[in-house]
Amino acid sequence: MTVCILGAGAFGTALAIALSDTHHIRLWGRNAKTVAGMGAGRENTKLPGAVLGSNITVTSNAKAAIQGADFILSAIPLQSTRATMADLVGHFEGQPLIGCSKGVDLATGLGGYSVLQTCYPDGPVGLLTGPSFATDIARGLPTALTLAADASQAVSAWQSDLSTDTLRLYISHDPIGAELGGALKNVMAIACGAAMGAGLGESARAALITRGQAEIMRYAVHLGAQPETLAGLSGFGDLCLTCTSDKSRNYRFGMALGQATPFDPSITVEGKATALALLPIMQRLEIDMPITEAVAGLCSGTVTVSQALATLMARPLRKEL
Numbered sequence: 001m002t003v004c005i006l007g008a009g010a011f012g013t014a015l016a017i018a019l020s021d022t023h024h025i026r027l028w029g030r031n032a033k034t035v036a037g038m039g040a041g042r043e044n045t046k047l048p049g050a051v052l053g054s055n056i057t058v059t060s061n062a063k064a065a066i067q068g069a070d071f072i073l074s075a076i077p078l079q080s081t082r083a084t085m086a087d088l089v090g091h092f093e094g095q096p097l098i099g100c101s102k103g104v105d106l107a108t109g110l111g112g113y114s115v116l117q118t119c120y121p122d123g124p125v126g127l128l129t130g131p132s133f134a135t136d137i138a139r140g141l142p143t144a145l146t147l148a149a150d151a152s153q154a155v156s157a158w159q160s161d162l163s164t165d166t167l168r169l170y171i172s173h174d175p176i177g178a179e180l181g182g183a184l185k186n187v188m189a190i191a192c193g194a195a196m197g198a199g200l201g202e203s204a205r206a207a208l209i210t211r212g213q214a215e216i217m218r219y220a221v222h223l224g225a226q227p228e229t230l231a232g233l234s235g236f237g238d239l240c241l242t243c244t245s246d247k248s249r250n251y252r253f254g255m256a257l258g259q260a261t262p263f264d265p266s267i268t269v270e271g272k273a274t275a276l277a278l279l280p281i282m283q284r285l286e287i288d289m290p291i292t293e294a295v296a297g298l299c300s301g302t303v304t305v306s307q308a309l310a311t312l313m314a315r316p317l318r319k320e321l
């Protein structure tokens with residue numbers, strides 16, 4: 001079986017390594033020079049020590065990567081997905097397209113699954129998401145993820161084909177819940193990182209995780225998600241991982257905000273774009289999301305960490321829901 005992975009960044013490369021024991025992998029990247037270097041050196045500098053095996057072909061030729069593949073996995077950063085897919089979808093041949101990117105598109109307000117649906121309206125679409133770091137997957141450490149798709153799709157066959165000895169996939173027929181859980185947890189990771197960076201302590205972080213989960217549930221269920229999805233791997237599992245580890249780019253970005261230190265602008269921080277994309281939507285829908293609002297303010301530079309904390313702590317006392 002041949003699997004095409006679009007996006008030769010850290011996560012796309014990690015998936016290529018994980019799946020290459022059982023499948024032939026075509027790993028596509030847009031930058032021809034970078035791709036050539038990966039092919040020659042058999043490594044991705046974003047994943048030090050991870051070796052690209054002989055079953056992995058690295059290419060910048062989209063047609064060669066896509067045509068004849070049994071699956072297409074998209075690890076393209078979400079903010080670039082629509083534009084990139086417009087160039088690539090003409091090469092698709094009806095294969096299942098499975099998104100592996102998290103976030104909310106700034107232009108449309110759509111999550112990773114929904115963006116791919118708009119790009120590939122006549123093809124089968126799914127989403128692979130959950131608590132995972134690229135470095136862990138590349139090292140072959142045990143990882144469990146959610147494979148979500150509409151109930152009309154052959155998701156059980158996808159699960160069987162894409163699971164490995166170290167990558168365990170669980171089926172969900174709630175792709176909206178899965179995409180929103182994976183997107184909104186990045187916002188909460190920024191909040192937790194900011195709290196820890198500002199020295200507010202682990203009790204504050206625990207409160208943010210818990211109340212952040214309440215916000216995620218409130219928003220996602222309003223948009224049609226199933227509550228149990230948000231309690232699973234693609235929801236609470238991903239939230240816990242991202243809010244407690246400095247392997248998370250979003251958490252590290254939050255730490256930098258809390259410490260008032262610079263952060264490398266070349267590093268993708270999806271939670272920042274997600275918070276800014278959510279702000280007008282939650283206001284229009286009148287959904288109460290104070291942590292998300294605070295993170296949007298931090299990311300836009302309109303509030304400081306101390307101001308955000310003061311606003312949150314001054315909210316009216318209420319019953320826990």
